[in-house]
Amino acid sequence: KTEAYDLVIVGSGGAGLSAAVTATEKGGRHVIVIEKMPVIGGNTLRCASAFNAADPERQSRLPMTDTLKDAVVKAINEKPANPEHAKLQADVKAKYEAYLKSGSKSLFDCPEWHALQTYNGGDKVGKIPLIRTYASNVKGTLDWLQGLGAPVLDRVSQGAGALWQRTHQFDAPAGNALIEPLLKAANKQGVKIVTGMRAQSLIVKNGKVVGVRATDTLGDKYVFNGRHGVILATGGYSQNKQMRQKSAPNLTPDMVSTNQPGATGDGIIMATKIGAGTTGMNYVQVYPLATPGSGTLQGRARKMSGLDDVIDVNKNGERFVKEDARRDEFVAAIKKQPGAMCYDINDSQIVKKTNSFNEDVDTLVSLGRIYKADTLADLAKQIGVPPKNLEATVAEYNKQVEAKNDPKFGRKLFDKKIEKGPFYATPRAPSIHHTMGGLTINSRAQVLDTKGHVIPGLYAAGEVTGGIHGSNRLGGNATADVTTFGRIAAKTALGLK
Ligand code: ADP
Numbered sequence: 289k290t291e292a293y294d295l296v297i298v299g300s301g302g303a304g305l306s307a308a309v310t311a312t313e314k315g316g317r318h319v320i321v322i323e324k325m326p327v328i329g330g331n332t333l334r335c336a337s338a339f340n341a342a343d344p345e346r347q348s349r350l351p352m353t354d355t356l357k358d359a360v361v362k363a364i365n366e367k368p369a370n371p372e373h374a375k376l377q378a379d380v381k382a383k384y385e386a387y388l389k390s391g392s393k394s395l396f397d398c399p400e401w402h403a404l405q406t407y408n409g410g411d412k413v414g415k416i417p418l419i420r421t422y423a424s425n426v427k428g429t430l431d432w433l434q435g436l437g438a439p440v441l442d443r444v445s446q447g448a449g450a451l452w453q454r455t456h457q458f459d460a461p462a463g464n465a466l467i468e469p470l471l472k473a474a475n476k477q478g479v480k481i482v483t484g485m486r487a488q489s490l491i492v493k494n495g496k497v498v499g500v501r502a503t504d505t506l507g508d509k510y511v512f513n514g515r516h517g518v519i520l521a522t523g524g525y526s527q528n529k530q531m532r533q534k535s536a537p538n539l540t541p542d543m544v545s546t547n548q549p550g551a552t553g554d555g556i557i558m559a560t561k562i563g564a565g566t567t568g569m570n571y572v573q574v575y576p577l578a579t580p581g582s583g584t585l586q587g588r589a590r591k592m593s594g595l596d597d598v599i600d601v602n603k604n605g606e607r608f609v610k611e612d613a614r615r616d617e618f619v620a621a622i623k624k625q626p627g628a629m630c631y632d633i634n635d636s637q638i639v640k641k642t643n644s645f646n647e648d649v650d651t652l653v654s655l656g657r658i659y660k661a662d663t664l665a666d667l668a669k670q671i672g673v674p675p676k677n678l679e680a681t682v683a684e685y686n687k688q689v690e691a692k693n694d695p696k697f698g699r700k701l702f703d704k705k706i707e708k709g710p711f712y713a714t715p716r717a718p719s720i721h722h723t724m725g726g727l728t729i730n731s732r733a734q735v736l737d738t739k740g741h742v743i744p745g746l747y748a749a750g751e752v753t754g755g756i757h758g759s760n761r762l763g764g765n766a767t768a769d770v771t772t773f774g775r776i777a778a779k780t781a782l783g784l785k
Pocket of ligand 1: 298299300301302303304322323324325328329330331332333485486487488521522523524550551552554555749750751752770
């Protein structure tokens with residue numbers, strides 16, 4: 289069966305749906321999204337929808353402390369790795385000086401600082417033009433999503449590994465906040481979405497990508513032609529063990545993952561077969577704070593992703609890391625602890641009836657997935673930690689909250705003390721989460737071949753691409769990246785403004 293469209297999009301996660309909605313916004317375009325799984329949404333549906341964007345208005349209530357100032361000063365004065373880095377530092381410096389002049393007491397932030405932190409947090413191996421494109425467009429994406437009905441909360445926090453308090457969250461469980469409004473808009477705008485349809489290969493005519501070959505669940509074969517080409521939005525490869533082990537041999541094949549089973553790198557396989565280049569394929573992210581055993585993100589006690597009111601302790605009841613660390617540092621620290629796991633410890637002040645995945649917290653307690661007790665000593669007994677140690681750790685931490693200083697590990701974020709029972713302990717352990725590497729693209733989301741030339745008609749957006757997050761993606765940079773580049777890919781493909 290052969291069908292013809294203006295644009296063919298492969299994958300229905302955040303990137304694919306953002307592309308589809310953008311492509312059909314002005315009407316008159318015939319667009320298809322094919323999705324191999326029976327459900328729409330990909331990993332985007334599974335995530336906690338942490339979304340980083342500098343947003344002066346929502347950040348205005350957050351204070352700028354001396355340690356945060358030190359972080360900015362250090363980053364702008366560090367020896368640059370290359371001229372693009374030097375230019376980015378200079379741009380942040382100019383914004384920071386203007387900020388100091390303004391006398392503002394609120395948290396400093398701007399797209400350039402977001403970009404510099406993304407670059408530094410990825411060990412300076414990301415591509416600055418892509419990062420700049422991302423950071424300068426992401427607030428626009430957030431507003432666009434809100435316009436489509438995404439319930440953006442007013443509170444901004446710092447998600448796990450986000451490195452700055454610019455993580456937005458939504459008043460909806462998990463990735464529903466993003467997928468639901470995008471899907472509604474796509475349906476309203478007449479996008480055709482087909483599930484159970486797996487893209488198998490790209491069709492190239494006269495050097496241009498003009499469509500995909502696909503197979504449905506019954507094995508029937510289809511050809512979908514795209515007059516303006518194809519957007520690959522097929523996500524990462526955390527569930528493709530062969531690809532994952534080849535990329536990151538330090539991970540073991542039996543390691544669990546937060547990802548949906550469809551994250552098997554199909555887009556990378558299809559595009560490299562026609563000559564596409566890849567970037568950063570050796571970088572795979574492990575998320576530090578997943579559920580031990582299953583590896584899912586779910587099961588925590590707190591409502592928000594912010595880490596300012598939580599500490600993590602090992603089986604001895606001791607802290608062992610700054611909780612606002614990069615994800616890779618956090619994982620490395622957990623691996624050194626007994627049992628390679630830890631417990632999120634928090635008090636009742638940040639617990640609501642449900643967590644950010646819409647799970648009922650008391651149900652999780654009754655299932656034994658979260659521990660709850662009126663006193664820290666009782667909580668310690670439940671999780672088999674020496675009660676005196678946990679009490680001492682929390683007492684020391686509460687002093688640090690007052691002093692806003694953590695001399696041992698260098699934590700920067702402090703909000704409430706851990707003091708109001710009931711107290712909660714949630715077991716957490718590392719789980720494979722995100723593949724930073726993928727297809728090489730330029731800032732217009734065009735796929736490049738191994739020599740750096742544009743492959744006409746082929747675009748890619750989201751986790752299938754490489755080069756933005758370097759060696760370590762900041763928490764909260766994924767949904768923000770995939771939706772932003774999904775929009776860019778559609779605009780480039782169709783020549784939209
Ligand atoms: P992103 O965050 O980059 O949008 P997601 O993981 O959210 O990535 O979504 C990618 C989607 O692409 C998933 O739903 C996945 O099942 C789908 N997908 C992956 N490979 C194929 C394929 N060969 N054909 C159709 N859909 C695919």
